[in-house]
Amino acid sequence: MEKSNEQNKEMTAQESLDLISEMLNNNRRCILQNSAKHFILWGALLLVFSIVIYELLHVTRDLRWNLLWFAMPVLGFPLARLLGKKGTVVPQNVISGQLHYIWLAYCAFAVVISIVAMFEMPSCITLLLVALLGFAECSSGLLLKNWPIIIGGFILGVGGAVVALLVRSEAQLLVFAAGGLILAATGLIVKRQYQ
């Protein structure tokens, strides 16, 4: 809608429907752009944490460095909150609410699985977490009706799970690094798509 002094003018039926459609599309674009920022943030965090923990494990051979994973949500949630406050506040709707719950559920699963793994390290933990991560991203894409997110989530979940079966020990952390890269790249693609 263009700035004009005629914003209170009467319109034809077609103009009215076009305006409604334009506003609804703008809302959708804003919500997608906002989601993209969060994909980039969490993707970047996952990438950095994976590489740092991988290096620390590789150098020290001390498995306790895995505890650093718990610092990721501690750092990530305040940063996400800060990101949400930056610039114009994007309103929430049913879809953004559902997205919020999908990722909250993933976070809860990841934290609980990681706590269980501290006591009994299962060989399939990377496979499980990366498949769940891909599932969360793919579900987000389906909700947002956005193909790059759907495809990114599928590659991340299925591809990551297959690679997790093929690699051993700390090299599995690089699967998470690749996952972080895919997540951030998806965010960048969506951001560019709706700029």
Next chain:
Amino acid sequence: MTMFPKLDPILHSELRLAVMSILIGVDEADFTYLKKQTGATSGNLSVQIDKLMAAGYITVEKGFKGKMPHTTCKITTTGQEAFNKYVESLKEYLSASK
């Protein structure tokens, strides 16, 4: 260009319709967001928001975010019904004119 006077006069105005179209798709939206999306001036937007509020189509909550004034608008059930009725009328009008 065909005009049609029987439509809801509150909604049949470009800026008010734009505001309602935004609010129909979200839980609530603040003044800054509405201003950015519609490209309207603050004064004009305030006047149109007041008209929508007076018609009972939206609720307006005024408060502060830190030290800055913060206005939030939310569509009411009456507003949703009026909007849906308006869209239906538009569709009928368009199909009749084809």
